[in-house]
Amino acid sequence: MFNPEEFITEAIAKIKDEIGDEKAVIALSGGVDSSVCSVLIQEAIGDNLIAIFVNHGLLREGEVEEVTNTFKDKINFKYVDASEEFLTALDGVEDPEEKREIIGKVFIDVFQREADKTDAKFLVQGTIAPDWIETEGKIKSHHNVKLPSGMVLKVVEPVRDLYKDEVRQIGLELGLDKKIVYRQPFPGPGLAVRVIGTLSDEKLAVCRKANKIVSEEIEKEGLNKELWQYFAVLTDTKVTGVKGDQRDFGYLVVLRLVSSVDAMTAYIPELPWNIIRTMSKRITSEIPEVTHVALSISDKPPSTIEFA
Known part of the structure; x- marks a missing residue:
């Protein structure tokens, strides 16, 4: 021991x-x-x-x-x-x-x-x-x-x-x-591996705002004590959306919420659906550049915790 x-x-x-x-x-x-x-x-x-x-x-x-x-x-x-x-x-x-x-x-x-x-x-x-x-x-x-x-x-x-x-x-x-x-692990390369593709001031700002929303909602519900990591990934994919009765074409953000003990393996726990919906609604309403939010449900392995 x-x-x-x-x-x-x-x-x-x-x-x-x-x-x-x-x-x-x-x-x-x-x-x-x-x-x-x-x-x-x-x-x-x-x-x-x-x-x-x-x-x-x-x-x-x-x-x-x-x-x-x-x-x-x-x-x-x-x-x-x-x-x-x-x-x-x-x-x-x-x-x-x-x-x-x-x-x-x-x-x-x-x-x-x-x-x-x-x-x-x-x-x-x-x-x-x-x-x-x-x-x-x-x-x-x-x-x-x-x-x-x-x-x-x-x-x-x-x-x-x-x-x-x-x-x-x-x-x-x-x-x-x-x-x-018990601080949430954060990769050394930081948001460089949570923004897929090339970096820009706009992309980093979007990723920061989305991550802040995820942290706020998870910690407000006390779920940070159960989760190993919880964060948002800004993909290099854009998706058609509707905002204010007008067509919009914005970023796809993916939520990644995992449980682990030692980071060598990780699994996706069952979480209250209302938390996921709240995060999605906040991200798409508070970040104009985002039109779509998805949820990652892949364990490690075969996936890794970070997207990149």
């Missing part, structure tokens, strides 16, 4: 031995994996850790403020807005694997620049087992696993061999706020 207290003791000792008196930067996203790693590393090396939260322009609505307010007074925190750099690099790119590779490269460029400012030698990542299993199995590459060649920073991954449920146990043992521990 997994023992979080024993893991914490061993992990801190290993980190001290690996990093020593050097400085390290950590890719802090605000999710449980990187949050747990931030606390573990800080326990081991103190303020020699710089926790860097990078805005890549692909975050959910309100996420910059939420993560900044959560961590700015708790650890050695730094916010970096690199959104223009990421979005420029992604301009015109359709393929999701290419998006992931580009995002991974730009992330490393950003962290290397920030590390150079403080003479940091190590990059800490919240990589967990499903990340490298899916990457090595060629299911989909994770930007924190498929790192670019020629990288100077040495990578440290304290929870690499753990699954999400085990990381959450560690978070609780470390005294992290339950809101962080």
Whole structure:
């Protein structure tokens, strides 16, 4: 049986031995994996850790403020807005694997620049087992696993061999706020893999609004405690609709609501139909660019949780 207290003791000792008196930067996203790693590393090396939260322009609505307010007074925190750099690099790119590779490269460029400012030698990542299993199995590459060649920073991954449920146990043992521990997983590439096809300011805005509506309705009903992830995908398909007695031709949004324990498998639970209808009505009425909402009912496997 997994023992979080024993893991914490061993992990801190290993980190001290690996990093020593050097400085390290950590890719802090605000999710449980990187949050747990931030606390573990800080326990081991103190303020020699710089926790860097990078805005890549692909975050959910309100996420910059939420993560900044959560961590700015708790650890050695730094916010970096690199959104223009990421979005420029992604301009015109359709393929999701290419998006992931580009995002991974730009992330490393950003962290290397920030590390150079403080003479940091190590990059800490919240990589967990499903990340490298899916990457090595060629299911989909994770930007924190498929790192670019020629990288100077040495990578440290304290929870690499753990699954999400085990990381959450560690978070609780470390005294992290339950809101962080049970925060809905969000992919590192962000909305780049929830907007199918090329990215644009309009598409990202639509996707953000749709995701906010899904979160509001799920959390209002308390279903967030039962679901692993709940989000909206903006497809690259357009559908004819009717708005104000006039023909409209707008985007198709797909709702994805799944339950899981460790992200290696996932299933679609039965949910109250009125919740699905409410989300659909709100999305099509509050987001003028959307004419149609569909529901994804495929388990993992054969599907993956994210669409891209």
